[in-house]
Amino acid sequence: MDEPLSDDFGREVTGVRISLTDRCNFDCVYCHNEGLGDTRGPMEPSENEMSADEIVRFLEVVEGYGVDSVKFTGGEPMLREDLEEIIRRTPDSMEVSMTTNGTFLPGRAEDLNAAGLDRVNVSQDALDPEAFAAITESGAYERVIEGVEAALDAGLAPVKLNMVVFEHTAGYVEGMVDHVAKNDGLQLQLIEYMPELTGKPEWNIDIGRVHDWLADIADRVEHREMHDRKRYFISDDGTVPEVDLADDAVDSDHPDADGVGMVEIVDPVENETFCANCGRVRVTHEGYLKGCLNRNDDLRSMGEMTREEIAETFEAVVANRVPYYGEYLIEGEDGEYEFNEKYLSPASAAD
Ligand SMILES: Nc1nc2c(ncn2[C@@H]2O[C@H](COP(=O)(O)OP(=O)(O)OP(=O)(O)O)[C@@H](O)[C@H]2O)c(=O)[nH]1
Ligand SMILES: C[S@@+](CC[C@H](N)C(=O)[O-])C[C@H]1O[C@@H](n2cnc3c(N)ncnc32)[C@H](O)[C@@H]1O
Numbered sequence: 001m002d003e004p005l006s007d008d009f010g011r012e013v014t015g016v017r018i019s020l021t022d023r024c025n026f027d028c029v030y031c032h033n034e035g036l037g038d039t040r041g042p043m044e045p046s047e048n049e050m051s052a053d054e055i056v057r058f059l060e061v062v063e064g065y066g067v068d069s070v071k072f073t074g075g076e077p078m079l080r081e082d083l084e085e086i087i088r089r090t091p092d093s094m095e096v097s098m099t100t101n102g103t104f105l106p107g108r109a110e111d112l113n114a115a116g117l118d119r120v121n122v123s124q125d126a127l128d129p130e131a132f133a134a135i136t137e138s139g140a141y142e143r144v145i146e147g148v149e150a151a152l153d154a155g156l157a158p159v160k161l162n163m164v165v166f167e168h169t170a171g172y173v174e175g176m177v178d179h180v181a182k183n184d185g186l187q188l189q190l191i192e193y194m195p196e197l198t199g200k201p202e203w204n205i206d207i208g209r210v211h212d213w214l215a216d217i218a219d220r221v222e223h224r225e226m227h228d229r230k231r232y233f234i235s236d237d238g239t240v241p242e243v244d245l246a247d248d249a250v251d252s253d254h255p256d257a258d259g260v261g262m263v264e265i266v267d268p269v270e271n272e273t274f275c276a277n278c279g280r281v282r283v284t285h286e287g288y289l290k291g292c293l294n295r296n297d298d299l300r301s302m303g304e305m306t307r308e309e310i311a312e313t314f315e316a317v318v319a320n321r322v323p324y325y326g327e328y329l330i331e332g333e334d335g336e337y338e339f340n341e342k343y344l345s346p347a348s349a350a351d
């Protein structure tokens, strides 16, 4: 195995995260679209989207740099009709996962598994169709539930349910934790609402309160290497206490055992430890490499490049990566994060 590249902050890059499209059949009120803005627009494939050949060429190049996992995301990655082909042609040495809104999994999950998909994350912000519709601006709740079932039936377990924790969903956290504790094959990923790219900081919930509550009810707590994320293991013994988290609104290596649900918290906002343990390079649907979700001033196009040029571009992107919180943004005396002047070029200052 080739040695992974490291950036100047000692962070090894072992994974890539590829946005296959910025199109989507949902219109979630919180969507950051992987840092690129609006997903609304025509649903037809755009000529700007990377082709299957371009995606596979990139993956074959970075395999040579020790990259051993790829996440396909979007927009909605399942809008790509050539998704099975892309997965089938992904290098065998890579773990392949996908994050989806789940609506297209029924009827397709088995083919994806057969093509080489190892696991899937499905966004499900509530267990209640009305709340779900209000958040996603879509009435496809039943379809998402069928999608989760289809993924489990196809052997894509564990299926991670992604739930963004913000003002609209805080009241459903307890129910979702209970749901994954009671249902084998499901895990829960509670994602801190990120206002950086979407605005609306008033929707924030103090994620620390969710950590405290889970720490109280968990049998066991682990730290995942990626981002130093905390994982709480919760038993299905009916002891989940009542709690109102909204009252002051302001490694797949561990398959869940029977009767125990795994809940992972993704809390990147103003979290220097999270950024210090970040080892993934992103690729936009148009084929730009991106060192950090929250930045768009470090994009480098792969355009019509040869393998050698892609390799050079990948090396340059890794060399240019900096932790977002703690380096690109630094904490001022008043406790607020502000831009580190050394990264403020005239171009990025205008963003
Ligand atoms: N700021 C930031 N947010 C992230 C990062 N990784 C994940 N997130 C947030 O978590 C959301 C869900 O991530 P997923 O695509 O489901 O997958 P993941 O949690 O990164 O990966 P796995 O747990 O390995 O499946 C992302 O869309 C982001 O909102 C990261 O590196 N930085
Ligand atoms: C951008 S979506 C793309 C994949 C797919 N369409 C889906 O919804 O799963 C990837 C993940 O980002 C999460 N997400 C989107 N906007 C967010 C925000 N502002 N804060 C935190 N997570 C967000 C979504 O909940 C979803 O789990």
Ligand code: SF4
Pocket: 024, 025, 026, 027, 028, 031, 032, 033, 039, 074, 075, 076, 101, 123, 136
């Ligand atoms: S389904 Fe995913 S990409 Fe589509 S709007 Fe919702 S979070 Fe964004």
Ligand code: SF4
Pocket: 227, 268, 274, 275, 276, 278, 291, 292, 293, 294, 322, 323, 324, 325
């Ligand atoms: S450096 Fe950027 S991509 Fe990595 S964890 Fe921090 S905000 Fe996310």
